[in-house]
Amino acid sequence: MSRFLALTTSPGFEQRLVLSLAAGHEVQVLSGPAGHQSPADVLSRNLGGPIDVVIFGPDVSVEDWFALASAIDAENPEIVLVLAAAPSSELTLSAVRSGIRDIIDPGADAHDLTQALERAANTAASRRQASVAGAREEQPRGRVVSVMSPKGGVGKTTVSTNLAVGLARTVPMGAVIVDLDLQFGDVGSGLGLEPAHTITDAVRGSAASDSMVLKAFLAPHPSGAYALCAPLRPAEADLIEPAHVAALVHQLSLEFPYVVLDTSPGLGDVVLAVLELATDAVWVCGMDIPSIRGLNHGLEVLRQLDLMPPSSTVVLNFADKRSGLTVKDVEATVGLPVEVVLPHSRAVPFSTNAGVPMLQSGRRDPVAKGLGALVAKIAAGGTVVGARNSRRRVAVS
Ligand SMILES: Nc1ncnc2c1ncn2[C@@H]1O[C@H](COP(=O)(O)OP(=O)(O)OP(=O)(O)O)[C@@H](O)[C@H]1O
Ligand SMILES: [Mg+2]
Incomplete structure (x- = not known):
């Protein structure tokens, strides 16, 4: 879904826009003379998430769209600017100079208008991806650890919540866990939290571009970790775009040394969008053939x-x-060493049900020991700590 903001006072143009916009996109109209709007007025509009496309209607004067487009483009190159005007070579030159990406003929038929809007939405999506990838190379970032498995119920949330708690011990206030199981996430319950805000708030409005606001949406956990929990209602997941989640993870990685991502089973759009940013993948696998095969296919993909x-x-x-x-069977199938082995333990469901991760309770248990080794590996920058031969660590009890 893309968010369009249209500047126009023409009810006719507004109506044509609304009718031409493909399902799933949203448009909001900023009526009132464009000459009275500053770039900040335009960009502070709450569309429920970052603005993807700004459209200048046919009634906006050349001076007004030129000034606004130039200012928006200079500060927000990821926003696609579109002008509705009858094309002329003089106009095209001004449009290019001001950062306008496309000119649409206000008299175009509905099909052409729909196509032009779709083109703008696609360009906006790729610009946002590119800006995330570009920023990734420019600024120092913390480690982003994505905890994944193609199959469900194998222990991702158990591992990720413990990892966040364990990493927060190594760097107090330095770890944040984000629940990317947007429909059915249970990081909040695993950590015994009832958060006032969720990821839905964090991808909306000013939090999407302001780290201070974003931090106010994180739930503090007694271990010193922070959590950004899944939406309270599964339907909210549809409102959250993969590109916006990627931008959020990127922003958190600029603020925290460790960003731990709990994910839903499989390799959905959200997981694929954040993987570009991940420094570490933690693959959780059950000791059964479907789980191992699933992991093998996931790695191949x-x-x-x-x-x-x-x-x-x-x-x-x-x-x-x-x-x-x-x-050895598992390693031979997936083609990676198994570095952490967690046996079946009754202490784990007990800790899940109590909302107190194993590494928080300090309970002595082989599972806590294995989770501790995982924390040590991530804290050491992704290399195995202690033993040269990691296979010596992995006896199955
Ligand atoms: N080593 C273990 N021994 C016993 N029970 C475990 C172990 N690991 C996880 N569990 C239990 O298995 C259940 C599923 O674990 P968890 O929620 O972590 O899996 P998940 O991969 O996140 O599931 P989903 O795919 O539904 O998100 C939980 O009740 C948890 O307590
Ligand atoms: Mg889970």
Whole structure:
């Protein structure tokens, strides 16, 4: 979905825009003379998320659109600017100079208008992606650890919540966990939190561009970690765009040394959008054939898309030597070493149900030990701590 802001006082043009906009996009009209609007007035409009496209209507004077477009383009190159005007070579030159990306004929038929709007939406989406990728190279960022698995229920939330709590011990106030299981996330319940704000607030309005506002939406956890929990209602997930989540993760990575991402099962659009930013992948895998095969396919897909983060760790959960499989079988199938093994333990559902992660309670348990090793690896920058031969760590009990 893209958010369009149209500057026009022409009810006719407004109506044609609304009718031509493909389903899923949103348009808001800023009526009133454009000459009275500053770039800040335009950009502070709350569209429920960052503005993707600004359209100058046919009634806006050349001086007004030229001044506004130039100012918006200078500060917000990711916003696509479109002018509705009868094209002429003189006008095209001014438009190019002011950063206007496309000129649409106000008299065009509905089909052409729809296509032009769709073109602008696509350009906006790729600009936003590029600005995230570009910024990624420019500024120092914290580690972004994405905890994933193609299959559900294998322990992603258990691992990610413990990782956030463990990392917050190494750098107090330095870790934030983001629940990217937008429909059914349970990071809040796993951490015993009832947050006042969720990721829905964080991708909207001024939080999307202002770190101070964004930080106000994070829920503090007693361990010193922060959490950005999933929306309270699953339907809100539809309002959250993958590109906006990527921008949010990027922003958090500029503020925190560690950003831990809990994800939904599989490799959905949101996961793929944030993987470009991830420095570490933590793959959680159950000790059963569907889970191992699923992981293998997932890794293949990411290699094909060239989206494998620089560092990967396989966590084998529910490990049980009576499963008929060995760690070597898992390694041979997925082609990566298994560096962390978490046995089946009754202490884990107990901790989930209590909303107190294992590493918070300080409970002595083989699972807590394995999770501690994972924290140490991430804190050491993605390299295995202690043993040279990581395989010595992975006996299955
Ligand atoms: N090593 C373990 N031993 C026993 N129970 C475990 C272990 N790891 C996780 N569990 C339990 O399994 C259940 C699923 O774990 P969790 O919610 O972490 O999985 P998930 O991958 O996040 O699931 P989903 O795909 O639904 O998000 C939880 O009740 C958790 O307490
Ligand atoms: Mg989960």
